[in-house]
Amino acid sequence: MSRRLDGGEQGSGGAGLAGAGAGSGALLRLEELDVRHGLLQAVRNVSLEVAEGETLALVGANGAGKSTLLRAIAGAHRPAAGRIVFDGREITAMAAHRRVKTGIVLVPEGRRLFPNLTVEENLRVARASGRGGSWSLNEVFEAFPLIEPLRRKRAASLSGGEQQATAIGRALMTNPRLLLLDEVSLGLAPIAVEGVYRSLRRLIEGGTTIVLVEQDLARAMSVADRIACMLEGRIVLEGARGELTREQVTDAYFGLRRQEATA
């Protein structure tokens, strides 16, 4: 891909955006994205925009393609077709570690800490991108006070909630502009989920742009500005929190309004 081509597309993309855009112009824009796992097409023709400072929740049943979509944005899967544009720059073919440098970071499903590194080392590894910003070791420990006393412990010895806090803290160490959260409450005790979401609210209030995948519909609707519901790889319903009723989302979730929505 030549730089010239990117530049040209940026210009025309920007112009086309004005009509469809969400006000101030999108931080992240997906254009007709297809992602495959071998023969399985996990994400089909998804177009989506996320504005700076916005929180978008992706909801949908298991296997709807939510995680795959997040992983494609983070660079863990290469899309089969379509484009990913971040901050006006096409990143569709960019390697995952370089996306971190531009400000995208994923907290993967299942936390995926480095088990034999200590909590502090897990956090410090994420300084690899060298992105400057307000998040450092001290800020992360301030935001997640429960992991500070554990900083010298191996990550494998932590409880689920502590691991999740470390995983989010590790992502924050990259000073992201866009934080992608994949099922952060999965497998956690209710009280740990509460703690994680309390920290998330502070991030949202601080202006971090977030796309999160959440199984718990009520929680998704309480934390997000906008909800997008996925079914069989497509986005079948999308709208601001106030515009959508719980019934509409549940119907889309189970595919009851499928023909209408995809028409």
Next chain:
Amino acid sequence: MSWVADVVHGILLGGFYALLASGLALMFGVMRIINLAHGSLALIGAYMALLLTEHLHISTYLALAPVLPGALVVGYLLQRTMLERSLRAGQLVPLLTTFGLLIVIANLLQQFFSPDVHSLDAGRIGPASWHVSSTLSIPWFDVLTLAIAFTVLGGLQLVLRFTQLGRELRATAEDPDTAELVGVNARAVYARATAIAVAIAALAGVFYGMRSAFDPNAGANELLYAFEAVVIGGIGSLWGTLGGGIVLGVSQELGAQINQEYFALAGHVVFLAVLVARSAAQAPRIRYTLRRFA
């Protein structure tokens, strides 16, 4: 009293094995790449030093100054051009790749340097030794080798533990995909680690050339001892490699004390005993079965 001398000489010999094994321990223990060409890469270091000393008439120690940076470059390119692709095809493929490399290197060295044996000049400390008693003398050169092995392994340990490269390397070794997702350029980190490993191999190769005569096929033999040192010491543990080298060296010297021909055999026996003991400790079911039949 002669067994005291054997133990001392075994420890010193172990220092050489540890030096030879430390690059291997980094790649095998930390990166999970089994580099069968490690001994051959060490030999290339020895031959490069030979070229420099013969043509420029400089001391072998001075020849290290260009050889080590050259080895860093070779290691970096080796990872980027060959090992990286092999790794993507599965854990066993680098084994085949580096086995092929071992053969190619041996043949190339034979082509350019003839199958004759060569050796490197160890300078003034080469023949010097410290006579402790009538039966025990300690060669300075062996002490220097042990000290360098200690420094290299200690340095590696410090790099792995306390530097950003070390953290990134350990993280990548545990989970390369996740490392990428938090901003680590996994390929570059591996290439830098292989560069370090090959430079250490070249250093060990030059020391090998100073302590004994070498020919283009010596790589495979030396590799075997290095492997045994890594495995005895425990895979993934750098200090263990030093211990493993010393255990190997001491058992060889003691074996040779019983009969000159038992030198290599004693080392292999200890190596096998450690392997058996460790797998028995890791598999309680096997231990249980063994006890039932015992």
